[in-house]
Amino acid sequence: MHTFTEENYLKTIYYLSGRQEGEVSTNSLAEMTATRAASVSDMLKRLSEKQLIHYKKYQGVRLTEEGERLALKVIRRHRLWEVFLVEKLGFGWDEVHVIAEELEHVRSDELVERLDAYLEYPQFDPHGDPIPTPAGQMPTTAYRKLSEVAVDERVRIMGVLEHSPEFLQHLDRTGLTLGSEVCLQEISHFDKSVQVQINQEKSLFISHEVARNLLVSR
Amino acid sequence: MHTFTEENYLKTIYYLSGRQEGEVSTNSLAEMTATRAASVSDMLKRLSEKQLIHYKKYQGVRLTEEGERLALKVIRRHRLWEVFLVEKLGFGWDEVHVIAEELEHVRSDELVERLDAYLEYPQFDPHGDPIPTPAGQMPTTAYRKLSEVAVDERVRIMGVLEHSPEFLQHLDRTGLTLGSEVCLQEISHFDKSVQVQINQEKSLFISHEVARNLLVSR
DNA sequence: ATAAAAATTTAGACTGGTCTAAATTTTTTT
DNA sequence: AAAAAAATTTAGACCAGTCTAAATTTTTAT
Numbered sequence: 001m002h003t004f005t006e007e008n009y010l011k012t013i014y015y016l017s018g019r020q021e022g023e024v025s026t027n028s029l030a031e032m033t034a035t036r037a038a039s040v041s042d043m044l045k046r047l048s049e050k051q052l053i054h055y056k057k058y059q060g061v062r063l064t065e066e067g068e069r070l071a072l073k074v075i076r077r078h079r080l081w082e083v084f085l086v087e088k089l090g091f092g093w094d095e096v097h098v099i100a101e102e103l104e105h106v107r108s109d110e111l112v113e114r115l116d117a118y119l120e121y122p123q124f125d126p127h128g129d130p131i132p133t134p135a136g137q138m139p140t141t142a143y144r145k146l147s148e149v150a151v152d153e154r155v156r157i158m159g160v161l162e163h164s165p166e167f168l169q170h171l172d173r174t175g176l177t178l179g180s181e182v183c184l185q186e187i188s189h190f191d192k193s194v195q196v197q198i199n200q201e202k203s204l205f206i207s208h209e210v211a212r213n214l215l216v217s218r
Numbered sequence: 219m220h221t222f223t224e225e226n227y228l229k230t231i232y233y234l235s236g237r238q239e240g241e242v243s244t245n246s247l248a249e250m251t252a253t254r255a256a257s258v259s260d261m262l263k264r265l266s267e268k269q270l271i272h273y274k275k276y277q278g279v280r281l282t283e284e285g286e287r288l289a290l291k292v293i294r295r296h297r298l299w300e301v302f303l304v305e306k307l308g309f310g311w312d313e314v315h316v317i318a319e320e321l322e323h324v325r326s327d328e329l330v331e332r333l334d335a336y337l338e339y340p341q342f343d344p345h346g347d348p349i350p351t352p353a354g355q356m357p358t359t360a361y362r363k364l365s366e367v368a369v370d371e372r373v374r375i376m377g378v379l380e381h382s383p384e385f386l387q388h389l390d391r392t393g394l395t396l397g398s399e400v401c402l403q404e405i406s407h408f409d410k411s412v413q414v415q416i417n418q419e420k421s422l423f424i425s426h427e428v429a430r431n432l433l434v435s436r
Numbered sequence: 437a438t439a440a441a442a443a444t445t446t447a448g449a450c451t452g453g454t455c456t457a458a459a460t461t462t463t464t465t466t
Numbered sequence: 467a468a469a470a471a472a473a474t475t476t477a478g479a480c481c482a483g484t485c486t487a488a489a490t491t492t493t494t495a496t
């Protein structure tokens with residue numbers, strides 16, 4: 001059986017692999033897990049012995065098939081619990097990450113499958129991230145960033161790239177919720193901020209920083 | 219903050235304290251936690267330094283107020299999750315203990331209180347054990363064992379003393395569910411088994427072993 | 437192409453939690 | 467009240483996971 005900590009490393013390696021080409025570096029893992037590079041090195045050796053990662057010294061790291069399977073299992077649990085916390089317990093989408101970080105390590109397959117059924121097989125978590133299948137497949141999503149949309153295009157907000165409570169609360173305050181329809185009206189050549197119309201109603205200015213963290217439908 | 223393991227020791231000390239007079243012994247803790255007495259001794263020293271238990275070498279152990287507060291918090295979480303697993307996810311009462319052992323260590327007060335509300339403030343877990351209050355009080359229950367009921371008395375099954383899946387499944391198979399009304403018809407002088415009538419319907423023989431593990435209303 | 441900088445790994449130490457074996461204390465038996 | 471038995475604690479070791487400091491390797495800059 002795998003430890004809490006091992007699961008966290010696998011999950012983190014998976015996330016980082018998706019954000020860059022090629023192998024994941026020791027330093028980036030240290031930063032993500034809030035530990036020191038030396039500790040990461042030790043752990044990589046262990047994970048490598050357990051055949052959960054491909055690891056050549058100084059050359060970065062990549063999940064094995066088994067490692068990816070496990071990582072996706074953890075991510076599936078995390079995202080299902082997030083749905084539960086928001087849909088059933090009424091938490092805000094900015095509050096659930098920390099709690100789900102704990103719940104994701106409860107290791108009962110039966111529990112996860114029953115939870116999935118109870119939630120009526122959700123496809124996405126409250127941040128619009130796809131929920132891996134029980135078989136360990138990550139559904140693909142083809143979203144663009146709002147910052148890449150052209151003037152006059154009409155798109156729907158489907159997810160966020162940034163997950164910090166601060167960002168999510170900012171979206172709440174400005175009324176940018178998942179599912180909103182957005183029509184892009186203007187792009188500033190000065191600061192790349194965009195003007196959009198939300199749900200055929202109010203018009204809004206969105207900074208480039210915000211726009212490039214909003215995922216929208218094709 | 220307290221570790222997983224510390225929480226388990228506190229919980230176990232609480233349980234054992236309720237089952238005997240006086241202090242809890244090192245050996246009984248070792249048996250309950252499936253560790254060795256030496257390991258328990260080490261841990262008791264640590265818990266004592268943290269002021270969570272009263273501990274004098276060779277003299278057994280007792281929770282401090284703070285220790286009891288923490289133990290009850292863990293038990294509250296455990297029992298609320300058991301209600302969730304049975305009521306919402308449809309698990310059997312014989313299946314939930316192991317999963318709740320993990321869920322009980324998720325340390326968010328907000329989560330527990332929201333879960334409590336979501337479950338509509340249950341008073342008892344699926345085995346009839348009372349759920350400690352948010353303030354850290356264990357509700358008192360005044361139950362007898364079915365083995366102590368006299369002939370012709372009419373009582374209601376309120377809980378179980380034994381929690382093993384085997385025992386609970388036995389009750390399921392024989393139709394002895396919590397809430398059933400039981401009328402005691404006869405007590406065998408030979409083996410102390412009892413004959414009862416369930417819900418004014420069928421009559422049933424119950425062994426002494428089973429009867430002394432069934433809790434009934436006064 | 438070499439020196440400097442950055443990234444990574446190794447060495448050695450610490451903590452929490454466990455173990456076995458040996459020592460000590462308490463309880464029970466005679 | 468002593469001897470034997472049982473319970474408990476101590477000593478010393480180990481593992482997982484972390485750290486700092488030092489050594490090594492790779493990358494970048496000159």
